[in-house]
Amino acid sequence: MKRINTLHSDITFSELAYGVWRLAESQPTTSSTEAKIQACLDQGITTFDHADIYGDYQCEQLFGDALKANPSLRSQMELVSKCDIALISEKYPQRRVKYYDTSRKYIFQQVEQSLKHLNSDYLDTLLIHRPDPLMDVEETGAALDDLIKQGLVRTAGVSNFSVWQWKLLQSKMTNRLITNQIEINLFEQSSLWDGTLEAMQLDQLLPMAWSPLAGGQLFNQSLNPELESVLKRIEQNQHCQREHIALAWLRMHPANILPIVGTNNLDRIKALHQVNNVELDRETWFELLTAAKGSEIP
Numbered sequence: 309m310k311r312i313n314t315l316h317s318d319i320t321f322s323e324l325a326y327g328v329w330r331l332a333e334s335q336p337t338t339s340s341t342e343a344k345i346q347a348c349l350d351q352g353i354t355t356f357d358h359a360d361i362y363g364d365y366q367c368e369q370l371f372g373d374a375l376k377a378n379p380s381l382r383s384q385m386e387l388v389s390k391c392d393i394a395l396i397s398e399k400y401p402q403r404r405v406k407y408y409d410t411s412r413k414y415i416f417q418q419v420e421q422s423l424k425h426l427n428s429d430y431l432d433t434l435l436i437h438r439p440d441p442l443m444d445v446e447e448t449g450a451a452l453d454d455l456i457k458q459g460l461v462r463t464a465g466v467s468n469f470s471v472w473q474w475k476l477l478q479s480k481m482t483n484r485l486i487t488n489q490i491e492i493n494l495f496e497q498s499s500l501w502d503g504t505l506e507a508m509q510l511d512q513l514l515p516m517a518w519s520p521l522a523g524g525q526l527f528n529q530s531l532n533p534e535l536e537s538v539l540k541r542i543e544q545n546q547h548c549q550r551e552h553i554a555l556a557w558l559r560m561h562p563a564n565i566l567p568i569v570g571t572n573n574l575d576r577i578k579a580l581h582q583v584n585n586v587e588l589d590r591e592t593w594f595e596l597l598t599a600a601k602g603s604e605i606p
């Protein structure tokens with residue numbers, strides 16, 4: 309598995325990341341979580357994507373239990389986490405509504421909680437999970453810089469931010485934001501067309517793609533027949549699986565998109581390196597794009 313350099317830090321990521329959002333759904337034990345982590349590391353997938361809220365605030369802890377059981381794992385990986393979404397949850401009975409909080413106090417509190425849950429002294433990257441209309445950019449930017457200064461976080465980034473939203477936050481920071489994590493997949497192509505991926509290249513932000521398999525939609529029985537037929541043809545010609553085709557499709561984009569896969573299935577995790585066996589030429593890339601879009605490009 310290749311490494312992806314970030315341009316404003318010495319951190320490198322693996323060219324696929326593993327996302328921990330769905331971990332709690334699989335009712336994991338510490339050893340089953342460790343097996344998933346090990347299966348990733350064995351293939352060179354070293355980047356793990358978390359958020360404070362995943363699994364109703366449980367996933368970081370489940371993952372952290374595996375790091376506690378096997379402390380040698382931490383130094384072999386990069387931990388990404390996120391905060392600012394305050395969920396309605398039994399853990400926070402006083403909350404009346406879901407909201408975003410990018411205040412210094414909340415960001416520090418959530419990072420400290422993530423580190424405790426993950427059994428780690430630092431995060432490799434902290435992302436602001438969603439743009440917050442009430443974000444005081446001076447305060448949030450300074451909080452991110454201070455987290456880096458204090459060594460709690462090595463680098464900072466954003467998620468689901470538009471170009472102006474990240475530019476404004478960046479304008480108030482000393483450290484450079486290194487990534488914007490957004491939804492990109494065959495069915496969510498807007499960033500390919502609206503200038504977002506070009507702006508990320510200009511600002512040297514690494515695009516991380518969440519739900520790269522459209523959250524499993526690629527495997528629906530009712531998948532549109534054009535896409536089904538293009539995928540089937542590639543699967544047969546290249547003896548490969550469709551998840552690897554969809555990941556290779558993202559990897560072919562020149563912005564160096566880093567897909568974050570979310571399967572809970574150990575065999576599927578073990579097969580992820582097969583993404584590198586898929587070869588797509590330009591016409592096949594557009595064939596997939598057109599079939600998923602459902603109409604010819606202009």
Ligand SMILES: NC(=O)c1ccc[n+]([C@@H]2O[C@H](COP(=O)([O-])OP(=O)(O)OC[C@H]3O[C@@H](n4cnc5c(N)ncnc54)[C@H](OP(=O)(O)O)[C@@H]3O)[C@@H](O)[C@H]2O)c1
Nearest residue numbers: 327328329357518519520521522523524527570571572573
């Ligand atoms: N920043 C954000 O706002 C944001 C939002 C959402 C997600 N994320 C991140 O992105 C990560 C990935 O998201 P995701 O889980 O939606 O990614 P995904 O990889 O697009 O979808 C995973 C889903 O696809 C299913 N799947 C995969 N391969 C399959 C196959 N061969 N046959 C049938 N089903 C298959 C999985 O089921 P199985 O488990 O059965 O394989 C799982 O339900 C998350 O873990 C999280 O870290 C970030």
